[in-house]
Amino acid sequence: MNEVNQYILDAIKINVWGGFSSPADVQELISDLLEEGADEQTLRQSVGNEFKAKLEAEKSWPKVTDFDRLDLVFNSLKDKGIICLHNAGYTMSDGHEDSHEVLHKHPIGKFFGYCFYHGQDLERAVPGGGLMLAYDHIDGDVPEKISVAQTIKQELEKEGFVLEWDGTTRQRIGIPNFDWKHRGSNCI
Structure with missing residues (x-):
């Protein structure tokens, strides 16, 4: 298999197993990534196979996964x-931008901070590289940002996550042993 096909196959796997993409989304991704040397037919056929493999694997997953627990934490933090x-x-700046867009849909004062992970974090988390969470305060500087992070940390630890964070704004909150299992989109 050449580099181009392997790169696109890896992207397909991340998107399927990440749990946020539908088969149509993954087919669109392939269209975006196709370049000379790609075996389009094989790549497109692999999408259904990957969704089937994920669906089969889900049968052995625990009833409540790390993703489910993270989602509970996110709801509690809200x-x-x-x-x-x-x-x-996909990037840190995208995550901050998306957070601000969502915040503007709510009344001023409802939220004092935000937390997210982005597509690059997902790419690391799906194959077992842990999950990193970004955070910020809406209006404050360092002390307020640390307060946001401490609240996030407390909720994550209540849910049983073991974290890596140095207590400063220079580092995001890491969940090094995050076992990515997100049922999400199960369409075949």
């Missing part, structure tokens, strides 16, 4: 004034 986004854009 009640505490921190909006949380799954798969927010």
